[in-house]
Amino acid sequence: MDAYGRQIRATTTGADVTDQDPSPHQPAQALFDVLGLAYEEAFADSPAHLASLRWLLAELAPASRVLDVGSGTGRPTAATLRAAGHDVLGVDISPVMVEIATRQVPGAEFRCADIRSVPLGTAAYDAVCVYFALLQMSRDEQARLVARLAHALKPGGRMVLATVPVDAEDVDVVFMDQPVRATSFARDDVVTLVTSAGLTVRAEQNLMFTPARPGAEPEPHLFLYCVREEERAAGAVNG
Template sequence: MSDSDGPPAKRPSGVPAAGGGHGLPAAAVFDALGAAYERAFAGSAAHRASLDRLLEQLAPGGRVLDVGSGTGVPTARRLAGAGHRVVGVDVSPVMTALAARQVPDAEFRCADIRGLRWTDGEFDAVCVYFSLLQMSRDEQRELLGRLARAVRPGGRLVVATVPVDVAAVSAVFMGQPVVVSSFGEEEFAALVAGTGFAVEERHSVLFTPDHPAGAPEPHLFLHCRRS
C-alpha cells in the first residue's frame, strides 16, 4: 500500500466485482505503479482539505506516523513542511525511495506496518490514507487497535478508505490485479470508534483518479480523537 501516500492496495477504482481472491502482493503493485500513483491522485481536493484540518489540530513539532506513506506526497510533505516530525512506513521499496528523495525532512521505513510495534502514546497523530484495502478485515481491525494504543490520549487519527462492503474480492487497480477488503461507511466508522477513538468529523466524496483506467470511486475521510 502506498499513499502517494499509502501501503497495501488502496483505492480500487469503483466497486470491485466478486472474484476468486487472486492478486499481486501490495509491494509488487506499488513498485510497479511508482510515481504514476501520485499523479493519479494528486487532484484530490478532499485529501488536501483533510490535511489542512489535521494541521489545524496539531500542536507545533508533533510526532506523526504516516501509514502507507507512498511517494511522500502529499501527506508527509505537508506535515514535514509545517515542522512536524514525520515517520513514514510503506511496504514498497520503490515508493519508499521516492519518498526519501521528495521529502528529505521526514524519516521513511520500508516495512510491513502489520509487523511493527510502537510504544504506547508514541505519536501525537497517525495518518492512514487509503492504506488498509489490501489487508483482510481482521488485519484492519487488529492494526487500528494497535495504532490506537500508539497515539497519546487526546491525539489524532485521520483515516480514509473506500467504503464498500467487500471481503477478499478480486479487482484491477490501475492495471494491477489486487485483492481488496473493506467495510461499508457505517460499519467502518463503528470499527474505528470501537478501537478507542471518538469520530469527530466524517466526509464522503466521489473521486476519479487521473489515469486511463480511472473510474469514480467513493472516498470516506474520518477525523478522530483518542479517547
C-alpha cells in the same frame, strides 16, 4: 476499470469486473513497486485528502510527531506535514515507494516495513495518518491494526483514516491496470472499527473521486477525522 468501489460492488452482486481473470493477484509490495510515481500523479491532488491535511495541521501543536501509514511517495501527506515543521515517520511496504519518498521529502524519515509487524509503542504519536493503506489486509488484520494505531496515539491525539467504504471481502479487482485483491467495510462498519479502537469520530467526508488518469472512473472515498479522547485513553490505561 480502476475504481475499487465499482468493481467491488460488481463482484458482490455477481457481475464480471474484468475482461480477463486478474489472478494471480499482486501483494501490496509488488503492486506499489510497479505503480511508483503514477500513484501520486493519480491521487495526490484529491481535494478531500488535502482538506483532511489542513484539518490535521490546524489541530496539531508545533513540532508534533506523526506516523504516516502507507506513506507512498511522500506526497502530499509527509511533504505537507514536514513543511509545517512536524516530525514525520512514514512506513511503507514498498521499497520503491520508500526510495521515492526519501528523495522527495528529505526532512522526513521513511522506513520500508510491514506496518503489521512494526512496534508502535504506547502514546508515542501526536497524530496518525492512514490513507487507503488497509485495503489489501483482511478484516481481522484491519481491526487489529487500527486498534494498535489508536493505542499508539497520545491522549488527545488525532487520526485521519481514509478508505473505500464498500462491503466486500477478498475480491479480485484491477487497480490502475494491476490485478489485486481487496477487502473493505461499508461506511457504518468502518466507523464501528474506529470507535471500537477507542477513537471518537469528530467529522467525516463521503464523496466520489475520479483519479487523474486516462479512463479512470469515480470511486467512493470515506475520510474520518478522529480523536483519541483524553478521558477514554486514561480509562483504557487504568483498566
